[in-house]
Amino acid sequence: KWLRYVNNVISRYPEYTVVLLVNDFIEHDPDSLKDDGRLTEFGKLIERRIVAPNENVALVLCGNAEGTARWDKTYGERNVNAIMFNYQNDEENGLGFFRIVTLNGEAGTITVTTYSPVLDVDS
Helix, strand or coil: CHHHHHHHHHHHCCCCCEEEECCCCEEECCCCCCCEEEECHHHHHHHHHHHCCCCCEEEEEECCCCEEEEEEEEECCEEEEEEEEECCCCCCCCCCCEEEEEEECCCCEEEEEEEECCCCEEC
16 A cells, blocks of 8 residues: 555656655675675565656665665666665764765766764765
8 A cells, every 4th residue: 555655656746856765775785895785675675666667766765774885776778776874883973974965857967975064074
């Protein structure tokens, strides 16, 4: 029932770029030398039932696991990215990090900046 609701809302606004906020979508792969992530079981369901069929979904932001990770997949001409961001247990204890997401529809780009005003650092 809830999957049908989400898909109905997304399909009502095909002119909008959709950013999903989903807990437990990806997790960090401890065997990866990069920040590559893998889909959780719940993430696989969301990917199959919401991300894949909706052409206006471009980005998935998630947490619920330690560290950071990325995931992306191409569907025809569309590339969907996912970013997991959870610094609660890092060495800096998550000191006020902001994640700033900028979508540029004309250029077809997504820029992500992470900033901590407490530490005065960005990445």
